[in-house]
Amino acid sequence: MDKPRIAVYKFSSCAGCQLQFINFESELLDMLGQIHISYFKEATSLVEDPPYDIGFIEGSVTCPHEEKKIKQAREDCKVLVAMGACACEGCINTLKNYRPIEEQVKRVYEHPEYIDTFDKAYGIDHFVDVDAYIHGCPVDRDELREFVVATLMAKKPFLRPHAVCVECKLNENECLLLRENGLCLGSVTRGGCGAVCPSWGRPCFGCRGPNVDANPEALVEIFRKKGYPDDEIRRRFQYFSGETPAFRKGAEACV
Ligand code: SF4
Ligand code: SF4
Ligand code: SF4
Known part of the structure; x- marks a missing residue:
């Protein structure tokens, strides 16, 4: 049987998720025995024409030429996978969604007239x-491996459905929300990262998007009781996943 032909695309993103593929290091060689890389510009200058069996998309769509490119990728790939928060939820690229675009373009670029x-x-x-969807900023290497292996075996990958809090408790962390009133989104965010941020003393910013039964409005009430102003709570919901329906509810619950 021919090896599946893989394409890895970059849209508006920092390239950190593609890097997780390369970070497989020694495992990558085993993987290369099972897959054929047809298009992956960060890893190789070899570019083969479509069709591709699986297309991994890194990055969000932020401009007209990317809209054309993603529609072409959809036509070219049998299976299309959103890889990482930018492709899944828009991630920090969506920060531009909350202010007038003209103002931001002028502020960032010396020649805004060239920006489309x-x-x-x-x-x-x-x-x-x-x-x-493979969530995270960046994607978790173990989860990416699980996804690739399961797909090659025609199995459903096990992508964690629970909240970050579950993993935080498994790590025996003291809760930042209780200990120091941290503005932590762990209870409304999909797990799978091993609760890496709270484990290092930093609140969860929700980079993996909402978990299945997220209740953002209830969390807004808790943050308010802890003394946070609505503006700060709203910005926390908008930081990584503000365009998801659940986090939008959290942001909209703030006045
Ligand atoms: S999800 Fe995060 S790590 Fe991945 S490309 Fe976007 S900004 Fe970079
Ligand atoms: S620190 Fe955050 S992730 Fe950990 S238990 Fe508390 S709310 Fe949940
Ligand atoms: S703890 Fe939250 S912000 Fe940190 S990696 Fe996990 S989901 Fe993302």
């Missing part, structure tokens, strides 16, 4: 159908 950008940034499923 959308007012808003979105995850790729705003434009095309997506077959699977």
Whole structure:
């Protein structure tokens, strides 16, 4: 049987998720025995024409040429996978969604007249159908491996459905929300990262998007009782995943 042909695309992103592929290091060689890389510009200058069996998309769609490119990628790939928070939820690219675009473009670019950008940034499923999502900023290497191996074996990958708090408790961390009133989104955020931020004393910013039964409005009430102003709570919900329905509810619950 021919090896599946893989394409890894970059849209508006920092390239950190693609790097997780390369970070497989020695395992990458085993993987290369099972897959064929047809298009992966960060790793190789070899570019083969489509069709591809699996397309991994890193990055969100923020400008007209990216809209065309993602629609072409959808046509070229049998299976399309959103890889990382930028592709899944829009991630920090969506920070531009909350201010007038003209103001931001002027502030950032010396020659704003050359900039052709959308007012808003979105995850790729705003434009095309997506077959699977691998969450995180960046994606977790173990989860990416699980996904690739399961796909090669035609199995459903086990992507964690629980909240970050579950992993935080398994790590026996003291809760930052209780200990120091930390503005932690762990209770409304999908796990799978091993609660890495709270384990290092930093609140969860929600980079993996909402978990299945997230209750952002209840968390807003708790943050308010802890004394946080609505403006700060709203910005925390908007930071990584503000365009998801659940986190939008959290942001909108703030006046
Ligand atoms: S999800 Fe995070 S690590 Fe991945 S490309 Fe976007 S900003 Fe970079
Ligand atoms: S620190 Fe955050 S992730 Fe950990 S238990 Fe508390 S709310 Fe949940
Ligand atoms: S703890 Fe939260 S912000 Fe940190 S990696 Fe996990 S999901 Fe992302």
